[in-house]
Every structure is written in C-alpha cells, then in structure tokens.
Amino acid sequence: MQVILRDELLQSVEKPARYTGGELNAFVKNPAEVDIRFAFCFPDTYEVGMSHLGMRILYGLLNERVDTYCERVFAPWIDMEARMRENKIPLFSLESREPVGNFDFVGFTLQYEMSYTNVLNMLDLAGIPLLRDDRKEGQPFVCAGGPCAYNPEPLADFVDFFMMGEGEEIINEVMDAYKQWKSEKASRNDFLNRIVSIEGIYVPGFYSFSYNEDGTIKAFEALREGYPTKIRKRIIGDLDSVYYPDKMVVPYLSIVHDRTTLELFRGCTRGCRFCQAGFVYRPVRERTPARLKEMANRLQDSTGYEEISLISLxxxxxxxxxxxxxxxLDDMEAKKVNLALPSLRIDSFSLELMEKAQKVRKSGLTFAPEAGTQRLRDVINKGVTQEDLLNSVGLAFKGGWNGVKLYFMIGLPTETMEDVEGIAVLGKKVVDEYYQVPKDSRNRRLEVTISTSSFVPKPFTPFQWEPQDSMDTLREKQSYLKMRIKDKHLRYNWHDPETSxxxxxxxxxxxRTGxxxxxxxxxxCKFDSWREHFKFDEWMNAFEDCGIDPAFYANRKRGYDEVFPWDHIDVGVSKGFLLRENGRAQQEEITPNCMTSCSGCGVASFGCGICIDYQGRKGGDGDE
Amino acid sequence: MNSLRIGFTRGEGVKFISHLDLMKVFERAIRRSNLPIAYSQGFNPHPQMVFGLPLAVGMTSECECADFELTEEIAPGQFMERLNKSLPEAIRITAAAHKSSKKNIMASIAGADYVLEIFSDEDISFHTAKQRVGSLLNRESIKVLKEAKGKDRSTAFREVEIRPLILNIELEPIECRPEGYEIFQSAFVIKAGFKAGSEANLRPELFINALCEQANISVVASRIHRKALYVCVGGRMIDPMDEAALI
Incomplete structure (x- = not known):
C-alpha cells in the first residue's frame, strides 16, 4: 500500500522534491515480483544522503539482483516529519512510496556519530520497535554498516546485525541466506543464527558484556559456543573487478556533491595517527586508469552531469x-564536463592540473597542516613540514590564488599552548609568503582563513587510549588562539566543543551508552549535526537521567591493558601496532608511509593491495 | 544558427521541482543525448536554451515550451525523438518545429489556460458554488493581497487588482477525484484563462485566494494544471507552436 502525499502537504514543506523520488536512473521494479525488499536508509537529509558514494554503490548492486528491490529512504526534515506525524503517514521509501515497516531489511549507513538519534527517529517514524528485543516475527531486520559500525556498541540495542567493512560481497551473501530462510519460514532468531558465521557479520544480541567496578569492561562473551568472538571486516581485494554502478541517480534538486564520482582507490598509506579512515580502510587498493576511464565514460553517458569528481582519501x-x-581532460573537454579534484596535495603538478581542469575562480585553496608546530605534526605523524606548506602556498600565490584555508585541530595529544600559538605563527608565515611574491605577479586581496576543529579520539587509531580535552580547555585554547591571531589578512573560525x-x-x-x-x-534530540537543531542541554539531561558520566568516555585516559568495546572487531590493523604507534607518538617519532616501507600494521594478512604490490621493498608484515 | 522550438509536458513526477532545477534537467538530458546544442561563451558555458513562462512548484502542465539554439541542422522530429530518450519519463516533448522568429519565447507569452481542481471542507452544492463564483466575476474590481519579497528578503503584502487579468472562468463539477482527495466535502473544477507573461500575469493561487476570501468558497486543497500558453501575435492570442509564432 502506497502512502498518499497530497499536494497541499508537499506544498507546505521546504524542498518537497526531497520526498517525491522518480529521478533519472532510479530503479523502478514491481514490489510484488521480488523476494526481498531492502530499505537503504541514510540518517540525514536527502541532499546529504544522496551525496554518499557507498549508498550509490550498494543501491545499484542490490538492484542488480532480480530477486531484490533496494529503495532509498532519508530522514524527513523537521517540517515534513511534523506533517507526517500529524497525518499518520509512516516513513516511506522514495521508489515505491510504501511504508518501510513492511520491508524485509531496514539498513542504515553510519557515517557520523551525530546521526545516531536520526536512526532512532527513523525507526520510530517507520513504526518499527526501537529495541531489537521488542521486534517480532514478520518485522524487518534492522542492520547497519559504514565506518561508525566499527564501534557498534552504542547502537547494539537497536540493530539486529551489523556488517563490517566493504559491503559489496557480504550484502549479497546475506541476501542469499535470507532468501533461503524466507522460503523455509523459519524464526527470526534462526535467520540471525544462519548469518552469524558469515565473515563480517556481528549479531549484538548473541553477545554480552560484563563490567569491572571502575566501570571499564571486564569481558566480552558469546552467549553460545560457536559464535565467532572476533568479527573480521570484509574487504574487496581487486577494485577493478568489483561492481561499480554504470548509472547513478541524478537528483532533481541540488545535493551536496552533485556530480559524477569516480573512486580512485580505497585506503590511505599515510597513517596520520588521529585519522580513523587511515587505519580502518587499509590497505590501499587502486583501480587502474583504464578501468577508471571506462567507468567515467559510462557514468557520463548515463547521467549527463556537468562535473566529474575524483575521490579518495x-x-x-x-x-x-x-x-x-x-x-x-581530453575526453571531457568536448562534452563540456569539468573535472573536480578534491584532496590534492599542492605542488607544481597539481596546480597546473587545477588550472587545466577546473574553471573555478582562483579564490580558495585548502591545506591541512593539522597542527601548528613541527613537534606536534610529528606526534600525529602528519608528514608535512613548514617548508612544504610555505612552498605550496608560494606556488599558489604566484599562480594567482589569493585565498588560502588552513585546517588545524586543537586538543591533540601532548599539545601545549606553544603548539596552539604555533597555529597563529604559521598563519602569519603564510601571509608573509604572499608578500614575498612580486606585486605584479600576485593577485590582490589576500585572505587566509584558519579553522580549528577539536580533536576526537577514535577507535582503531593510535590515539584510542587518549583523553579528549575538556570543553573548558578547548575553549581556553580557542580564545588564546583568537588573541594570538592579529594580522588583518587572517580570519579565524572554530567549532563549538559541545558537538566534539x-x-x-x-x-x-x-x-551502556545506547x-x-x-x-x-x-x-x-535529532539532526544533531545541524546546528539549528542541536540541543546540548537535552543531551546533558539524558546522561543525567541514565546515570552515565560522559567524561568517563570522552575525557578519560585509558590504560594500555583496558578492554575496549570494539576489541572484538578486527579491522586488520592489530592492537599491538596501534600501541606501538601510540608510543612513537609520545616519543615524537614519525612512521614512514606504506609506499616507503611496511611498518607491519597487520593488514597484509588480507593479502591484497599495496601490501602485495610493495612486498620486497622492505620486510614483510612483521607484527607480533 | 539553427533554432528550434519545442512543446513539452510536465507530469506529476516533476511537479515539485523548481524552474531552475528543470533547466538543469534539460542541460543534463542534452549532454546525454549528444545533440548539437550551442553553448554560451565564457567562463561557465551553458547550453543556449530559453524557456517560456516558468511553471510554479506544485503544478503540472501539458503546454510548456522552450527554444534551443543548435550548431548543426537537425530535423525537428529527430531532435524530439533523441531528447525524449534522454529525458525522465515525467517530461515528454510533444512537438518540435523550426523557428525563425527572433522573438524570445519568454518575452512573448501573453496568456495561459489552467485547470484548477479545488477542494473544500464545506459541503457546497455545485449550484451554490456557481452562484458565488458568478457574483465574484460580476464585480468590476477584485483586489487581493499579493506577497512581495522585499530587498532585505522580508515579506510584505501589497494589494493588487486582478479582475482585468481574468479572461474567462468556467466552473464544472469534478468527474473523478484523485486518490487521497475523497476526504473533502466538496470538489469542483475551474477552467480558467488568465493574462500571463512579463507584462501582466495572474498566478492561479491568487485567484484561489480570491475565491476563499471574497467568494465564500473555502478552498483547503487544490491541484493546478496548465492547459495552454499563448503568445500574442498581431493582437491575436495563438499557440507558441503555431506557424505564425515561429516565423
């Protein structure tokens, strides 16, 4: 049964095309003719969710199956939610406009922690019990994946099963198992028992935690023998042969990343110690230029997009x-298609490339030194020196750019006020670099923007043991930096510490944080990543009502032998390696990237990507 | 230079997209079709296309029109076929013709016909509704408040006279209600002809406001469909696809 959205309801909300679907390249199937209905949910608005590449891949991949209809669902904006609740309209999918509560699977992608309340809100709007224990036979299975799923515990009470790692293979295995199970009309629990042994599947209901008196975890235990106690992430070894969509949905309204996206490679060799993506997506696996060209041409023909973007870490x-x-550039020029190049390191090659590729105004170039002093950049293993940065901005200024954005983090481990001041000093040096360029070869009106975010320690990074600075300390550092930034060409932006x-x-x-x-x-609380809807006071009330101290999680230095909530998840990078890296950070020692030599992080056990390509360069994978 | 004019429909599936977004739909469809469209010069080349009177968000239409500049000669029928293959289902080109007139389609629009389905939460008989609409139209002057966005994005209202903009009105009983609209007490169809275009334009919503406020017909929901657009040639209102408008 389709939900009915009358015109006056859609007319009364902002951007009604968020809810009407029917875009070019969206899949149209007859729901009666499929065995499996999968609601792919992104817990944020249409514009944000539609920009996400992972969803586009899995949407296409699931719909390649004739037995499955995968449909898209986004969080209705506040105005639409109010109208839906008033009119008793349940959460519905964009394709068939049918209630999500009638689907076989409701799958969420977890891209950032601040979307978790939207997961709950969407389940509620769908009429699905929030707690997995309350779900009954015949109700959908709620599953989740994405980078935040690597610490699944905060959502463990709400999600029936998690899929760890890259989804292209595992999701098909789960669909196959489901089809079999459905035909046998077995119980809910039986299905979970069938998939629990698929590598990468985590069924939180099959495990329990016990705690020490000090609140730390005592043990993680399987409730029955035979359940895997290490859940290993899934990974695609060969990116050239793995599925990539030939066509992508082209939205009617502008979305955040409104262009064709080409994924060059997965993983990152750099090993910046604060960066979760740099560890959990290891090892680096590249697509060949030939495959990428083929993908680009197919996607351009099917979407007609005016821009194509090369993405990777x-x-x-x-x-x-x-x-x-x-x-x-040759192929796309004729088609009047631009090439977008995010996350480029600035050197003469990339500047020339940008000049050729992007018909953008030469206003803003972005650099991310992350820390203000060399000492602290060594601590975080950010392999950028002051000289590198100043050379790059110098080249950019000579090339006619007159705006530079500098991204930093405050609150990094071992940071002192001297490091904070270093941010202002580096900003000033960038300004000086501009004045080194002769007047007639630089552009006028220099603008240098310094932005600081607050460091958030993440699981599966060498800083997973580290405390976050208290909000007061972060504010203190921000106001200190504000005072130190004096040059009229420097602007300073900072993030409120509450969200961090x-x-x-x-x-x-x-x-327990669930x-x-x-x-x-x-x-x-919902839409917490949207400033206008963020209700910090209510969050604090929630902690109080639950008798849970947030500082225990955010601001506590963990012991090296502490059991972490995510220890049963295996991303390939060993805890021993992370511990070694933590030690090297304290010693201000940098670790070379995987292109230079292998540091034995453990992911070579996957037997693919750079670990194989660069074997022989130095040693093997010498992890203990 | 070779110019073509097309007529196209906008169905239910694309009624909630803005005029600007519609232009993007065409731009991308053109790129997919590989049709030889002329692009503007300069920094950010755009395909040379001009649309008729923008359709407001929420309306469907069977009579939209647009002009395209081409770099190569191409038969109108072939142009239509190829572009239709690239467009989403909810947009269909129904006519295409050579155009030699230099007049910009946007500036030429002078009138429009609409079909308004209106729904009331009061039980009003067809006879009563007809009387009420009739007496509204018998007035020499109908003034309504029109929303006007100020320079500072503030919203102000000003009074506008709409009677001279109404060319014809016919009230009819509704034959078949769309799904979901059974809940309303009464429903009618109004076939309306309004002045339209850059010189004088009556938006159908304003007329519905007048029905509510001044004809005692409480309209709580409506569906609006554009039935025809007209250009004015030699004092006559004609179809933009008409030969006289193209030459």
Whole structure:
C-alpha cells in the first residue's frame, strides 16, 4: 500500500522534491515480483544522503539482483516529519512510496556519530520497535554498516546485525541466506543464527558484556559456543573487478556533491595517527586508469552531469594520476564536463592540473597542516613540514590564488599552548609568503582563513587510549588562539566543543551508552549535526537521567591493558601496532608511509593491495 | 544558427521541482543525448536554451515550451525523438518545429489556460458554488493581497487588482477525484484563462485566494494544471507552436 502525499502537504514543506523520488536512473521494479525488499536508509537529509558514494554503490548492486528491490529512504526534515506525524503517514521509501515497516531489511549507513538519534527517529517514524528485543516475527531486520559500525556498541540495542567493512560481497551473501530462510519460514532468531558465521557479520544480541567496578569492561562473551568472538571486516581485494554502478541517480534538486564520482582507490598509506579512515580502510587498493576511464565514460553517458569528481582519501597519492587526468581532460573537454579534484596535495603538478581542469575562480585553496608546530605534526605523524606548506602556498600565490584555508585541530595529544600559538605563527608565515611574491605577479586581496576543529579520539587509531580535552580547555585554547591571531589578512573560525564532546563519547561508547541515545531521542534530540537543531542541554539531561558520566568516555585516559568495546572487531590493523604507534607518538617519532616501507600494521594478512604490490621493498608484515 | 522550438509536458513526477532545477534537467538530458546544442561563451558555458513562462512548484502542465539554439541542422522530429530518450519519463516533448522568429519565447507569452481542481471542507452544492463564483466575476474590481519579497528578503503584502487579468472562468463539477482527495466535502473544477507573461500575469493561487476570501468558497486543497500558453501575435492570442509564432 502506497502512502498518499497530497499536494497541499508537499506544498507546505521546504524542498518537497526531497520526498517525491522518480529521478533519472532510479530503479523502478514491481514490489510484488521480488523476494526481498531492502530499505537503504541514510540518517540525514536527502541532499546529504544522496551525496554518499557507498549508498550509490550498494543501491545499484542490490538492484542488480532480480530477486531484490533496494529503495532509498532519508530522514524527513523537521517540517515534513511534523506533517507526517500529524497525518499518520509512516516513513516511506522514495521508489515505491510504501511504508518501510513492511520491508524485509531496514539498513542504515553510519557515517557520523551525530546521526545516531536520526536512526532512532527513523525507526520510530517507520513504526518499527526501537529495541531489537521488542521486534517480532514478520518485522524487518534492522542492520547497519559504514565506518561508525566499527564501534557498534552504542547502537547494539537497536540493530539486529551489523556488517563490517566493504559491503559489496557480504550484502549479497546475506541476501542469499535470507532468501533461503524466507522460503523455509523459519524464526527470526534462526535467520540471525544462519548469518552469524558469515565473515563480517556481528549479531549484538548473541553477545554480552560484563563490567569491572571502575566501570571499564571486564569481558566480552558469546552467549553460545560457536559464535565467532572476533568479527573480521570484509574487504574487496581487486577494485577493478568489483561492481561499480554504470548509472547513478541524478537528483532533481541540488545535493551536496552533485556530480559524477569516480573512486580512485580505497585506503590511505599515510597513517596520520588521529585519522580513523587511515587505519580502518587499509590497505590501499587502486583501480587502474583504464578501468577508471571506462567507468567515467559510462557514468557520463548515463547521467549527463556537468562535473566529474575524483575521490579518495588522498588523491595525490594515486599512482596513475597523470595518466588518468590527462586522458579525462581530453575526453571531457568536448562534452563540456569539468573535472573536480578534491584532496590534492599542492605542488607544481597539481596546480597546473587545477588550472587545466577546473574553471573555478582562483579564490580558495585548502591545506591541512593539522597542527601548528613541527613537534606536534610529528606526534600525529602528519608528514608535512613548514617548508612544504610555505612552498605550496608560494606556488599558489604566484599562480594567482589569493585565498588560502588552513585546517588545524586543537586538543591533540601532548599539545601545549606553544603548539596552539604555533597555529597563529604559521598563519602569519603564510601571509608573509604572499608578500614575498612580486606585486605584479600576485593577485590582490589576500585572505587566509584558519579553522580549528577539536580533536576526537577514535577507535582503531593510535590515539584510542587518549583523553579528549575538556570543553573548558578547548575553549581556553580557542580564545588564546583568537588573541594570538592579529594580522588583518587572517580570519579565524572554530567549532563549538559541545558537538566534539558528544562525538568523543559515542565514538568510544560502550553498550551502556545506547540508553543515553534513546533518552536523548525521547527528549527531542535529532539532526544533531545541524546546528539549528542541536540541543546540548537535552543531551546533558539524558546522561543525567541514565546515570552515565560522559567524561568517563570522552575525557578519560585509558590504560594500555583496558578492554575496549570494539576489541572484538578486527579491522586488520592489530592492537599491538596501534600501541606501538601510540608510543612513537609520545616519543615524537614519525612512521614512514606504506609506499616507503611496511611498518607491519597487520593488514597484509588480507593479502591484497599495496601490501602485495610493495612486498620486497622492505620486510614483510612483521607484527607480533 | 539553427533554432528550434519545442512543446513539452510536465507530469506529476516533476511537479515539485523548481524552474531552475528543470533547466538543469534539460542541460543534463542534452549532454546525454549528444545533440548539437550551442553553448554560451565564457567562463561557465551553458547550453543556449530559453524557456517560456516558468511553471510554479506544485503544478503540472501539458503546454510548456522552450527554444534551443543548435550548431548543426537537425530535423525537428529527430531532435524530439533523441531528447525524449534522454529525458525522465515525467517530461515528454510533444512537438518540435523550426523557428525563425527572433522573438524570445519568454518575452512573448501573453496568456495561459489552467485547470484548477479545488477542494473544500464545506459541503457546497455545485449550484451554490456557481452562484458565488458568478457574483465574484460580476464585480468590476477584485483586489487581493499579493506577497512581495522585499530587498532585505522580508515579506510584505501589497494589494493588487486582478479582475482585468481574468479572461474567462468556467466552473464544472469534478468527474473523478484523485486518490487521497475523497476526504473533502466538496470538489469542483475551474477552467480558467488568465493574462500571463512579463507584462501582466495572474498566478492561479491568487485567484484561489480570491475565491476563499471574497467568494465564500473555502478552498483547503487544490491541484493546478496548465492547459495552454499563448503568445500574442498581431493582437491575436495563438499557440507558441503555431506557424505564425515561429516565423
């Protein structure tokens, strides 16, 4: 049964095209003719969710199956939610406009912690019991994946099963198992028992935690023998042969990343110690330029987009970049298609490339030194020196750019006020660099923007043991920096520490923090990543109501032998390696990237990507 | 330069997209079709296309029109076929013709016909509704408040005279209600002709406001469909696809 959305309802909300679907390349199937209905839910608005590549891949991949209809669901904005609740309209999918509560699977992708209350809100709007224990036979299975799923515990009470790692294979295995199970009309629990042994599947209801008196975890235990006690992430070894969509949905309204996206490679060789993505997506696996060109042409033909974007964690590290870009520029020029190049390291090659590729105004270039002093950059293993940065901005100024954005973090481990001041000093040096360029070869009106975010320690990083600075300390550092930034060309932006504080709680939260999520949602928290809807006071009330101290999770230094809520998840990078890296950070020692030598992080056990390509360069995978 | 004019429909599936977004839909469809469209010069080349009177968000239409500049000669029928293959289902080109007139389609629009389905939460008989609409139209002057966005994005209202903009009105009983609209007490269809275009334009919503406020017909929901657009040639209102409008 389709939900009915009358015109006057849609006319009364902002951007009604968020809810009407029917876009070019969206799949149209007859729901009666499929065995499996999968509601792919992104817990944020249409514009944000539609920009997410993972969803586009899995949407296409699931719909390749004739037995499955995968449909898209986004969080209705506040105005639409109010109208839906008033009119008793349940959460519905964009394709068939049918209630999500009637689907076989309701799958969430977890991209950031601040979307967790939206997960709960969407379940509630769908009429699905929030707690997995309350779900009955015939109700959908709620599953989740994505980077935040690597610490699944905060959502463990709400999600029937998690899928760890890259989804292209595991999701098909789960669908196959489901089809079999459905035909046998077995129980809910039976299905979970069938999939629990699939590598990468975590069924939280099959495990329990016990705690020490000090609140730390005592043990993680399987409730029955035979359940795996290490859940290993899934990974695609060969990116050239794995599925990539030939067509992507082209939205009617502008979305955040409104362009064709080409994924160059997965993983990152750099090993910046604060960066979760840099560890959990290891090892680096590249696509060949030939495959990428083929993908680009197919996608351009099917979407007609005016821009094509090369994406990865660090585009400059792509070994085939010169070959790929020169060929794409030739192909796309004729079609009046621009090439977008995010996350490039700035050197003469990339500047020339940008000049050729993007018909953008030469206003803003972005650099991320992350820390203000060399000492602290060594601590975080950010392999950028002051000289590198000043050379790059110098080249950019000579090339006609007159705006530079500098991204930093405050609250990094071992940071002192001297490091904070270093941010202002570095900003000033960038300004000086501009004045080094002769007047007639630089552009006028220099603007340098310094932005600081607050460091959030994340699981599976060498800093997973570290405390986050208290909000007061972070504010103190911000105001100190504000005072130190004096040059009229320098602007300073900072993030409110409240959001970072909550991120720190849930990034490393255990199963008990799920109660806080539920309580915060009851108190009206949702769309927490949207400033206008962020209700920090209600969050604090939720912690109090649950008797949970957020500082225990955010601001506590963990012992090296502490059991973490995510210890049963295996991302390939060993805890021993992370511990070694933590030690090297304290010693201000840098670790070379995987292109230079292997540091034995453990992911070579996957037997693919750079670990194989660079074997022989130095040693093997010498992890203990 | 070779110019073509097309007529197209906008169905239910694309009624909630803005005029600007519609232009993007065409721009991308053109790129997919590989049709030889002329692009503007300069920094950010855009395809050379001009649309008729923008359709307000929430309306469907069977009579939209647009002009395209091409770099190569191409038969109108072939242009239509190829572009239709690239467009989403909810947009269909129904006519295409060579255009030699230099007049910009946007500036030429002078009138429009609409079909308004209106729904009331009061039980009003067709006879009563007809009387009420009739007496409204018998007035020499109908003034309504029109929302006007100020420079500072503030919203102000000003009074506008709409009677001279109404060309014809016919009230009819509704034959078949769309799904979901059974809940309303009464429903009618109004076939309306309004002045339209850059010189004088009556938006159908304003007329519905007048029905509510001044004809005692409480309209709580409505569906609006554009039935025809007209250009004015030699004092005559004609179809933009008409030969006289193209030459």
């Amino acid at each position: 660090s585009t400059s590290d792509y070994s085939g970049l010169p070959e790929l870009t020169s060929s794409l 504080f909550l991120e720190a709680v849930f990034a490393r939260g255990d199963r 109660r806080v999520l539920l309580r915060a949602w009851e108190l009206g």
